[in-house]
Amino acid sequence: EEQLVESGGGLVQPGGSLRLSCVASGFTLSSYWMQWVRQVPGKGLVWVSRMSSDGRNIAYAESVKGRFTISRDNDKNTLYLQMNSLRVEDTAVYYCARGYGIALWGQGTLVTVSS
Amino acid sequence: DIQMTQSPSSLSASVGDRVTITCRASQDISNYLAWFQQRPGKAPKSLIYVASSLQSGVPSRFSGSGSGTDFTLTISSLQPEDFATYYCQQYNNYPLTFGQGTRLEIK
Numbered sequence: 001e002e003q004l005v006e007s008g009g010g011l012v013q014p015g016g017s018l019r020l021s022c023v024a025s026g027f028t029l030s031s032y033w034m035q036w037v038r039q040v041p042g043k044g045l046v047w048v049s050r051m052s053s054d055g056r057n058i059a060y061a062e063s064v065k066g067r068f069t070i071s072r073d074n075d076k077n078t079l080y081l082q083m084n085s086l087r088v089e090d091t092a093v094y095y096c097a098r099g100y101g102i103a104l105w106g107q108g109t110l111v112t113v114s115s
Numbered sequence: 116d117i118q119m120t121q122s123p124s125s126l127s128a129s130v131g132d133r134v135t136i137t138c139r140a141s142q143d144i145s146n147y148l149a150w151f152q153q154r155p156g157k158a159p160k161s162l163i164y165v166a167s168s169l170q171s172g173v174p175s176r177f178s179g180s181g182s183g184t185d186f187t188l189t190i191s192s193l194q195p196e197d198f199a200t201y202y203c204q205q206y207n208n209y210p211l212t213f214g215q216g217t218r219l220e221i222k
Contacts, residue, residue: 035211037159045151045159045202047211059209101149101164101206108158 002026002104004096009109016086016113022079022096022106030074033100036081038092039108048094049081064090086113117141117205121214127222132193136217138186138203147207150179150188153216154199162201163188195221 008020020036035050049060049070058070069082079096091113098104118141128134138148146166151159161170163179166186176191190197198221203214 044216045153045204045213047204047213050211061210095158099161099164101147102151102159102204103161103164103170105158105160 002098004098004104004106006094006096006106006109009094009111011112011114012086013115014086014088014113017082017084018086018111020081020083020094020096020109020111022081024077024079024098027098029072029077029079029098032098034070034072034079035097035099035102036070036079037095037097037102037105038090038111039095040092046092050100051079083111086111088113116210117144117208117212119203119205119212119214121201121203121217123217124215125218125220127220128193129222130193130195134190134193134219136188136201136203136219138181138188138214140184140186140205143183144205144207146182147205148179148181148186149204149206150177151202151204152197152199153202154196159202193219 003025006022012018036048038048039045051058051070067085071080093108093110095108096106120139122137148166150163153159162173167179178189180187201217
C-alpha cells in the first residue's frame with residue numbers, strides 16, 4: 001500500500017525551529033513531485049512548497065520563503081520540511097503530498113507555535 | 116496570484132441527490148485543476164486531477180468538468196460518506212492556490 005507518514009510536529013516557541021519528516025512507503029519518493037500543504041484547524045488548505053522529482057524545481061509560498069526549506073533523502077525515501085524563524089501564524093497541521101497535482105496525502109502533523 | 120472561488124460555500128442535500136460544486140479561477144489555468152474531499156478530523160483525499168480524470172479508487176458517481184476558468188465537480192447520487200468539505204486547487208501557476216472550500220451537509 002502506498003502511504004505517506006509525517007512526523008516531527010509539536011510545540012515550539014516563536015523564533016524557534018522544527019524539521020518535519022514524511023516517510024514514503026510502497027513507492028519511490030524520488031520518482032515523484034512532492035509538496036507540503038498546511039491547514040489551520042477549522043480553516044482551509046494552503047500550499048506551502050513543492051519540489052520536482054529531479055529536485056531542480058523548488059518553489060515556496062511567499063509567506064514561508066527564506067524561512068522554510070524543502071528537501072529529500074532518497075536513501076531514506078523521506079521528504080523534509082525545515083522550518084526556521086517560526087511565527088505564531090505558522091501554527092497548522094502540515095500535510096505532505098505526492099504529485100505535481102496531488103494524488104496522495106499523508107495524515108498530517110500538528111505544529112503549534114506559541115510562547 | 117490566481118484566486119480560486121468556489122460556490123456555494125455550503126450546501127445542504129439529501130442522500131440520493133445530484134450535487135454540483137463550481138470553482139472559478141481568476142485567470143486561465145487550462146485544465147490544471149484538482150478536487151479534494153476532506154471529512155472532519157481527517158486528511159484530504161484526492162478525487163480528480165486535470166479537471167476531469169478520476170483518481171484511482173474514487174467512485175464513478177464523482178465527475179469533474181471544465182477548462183480555462185470555469186470548473187465543476189458533480190456527485191451524481193449522494194451517499195452518506197460524501198458529506199464532507201470539498202476543495203479545488205489550481206496547480207500549474209505559482210503560488211498554487213486552493214478554493215475556500217464547500218461544506219456539504221446532510222439536509
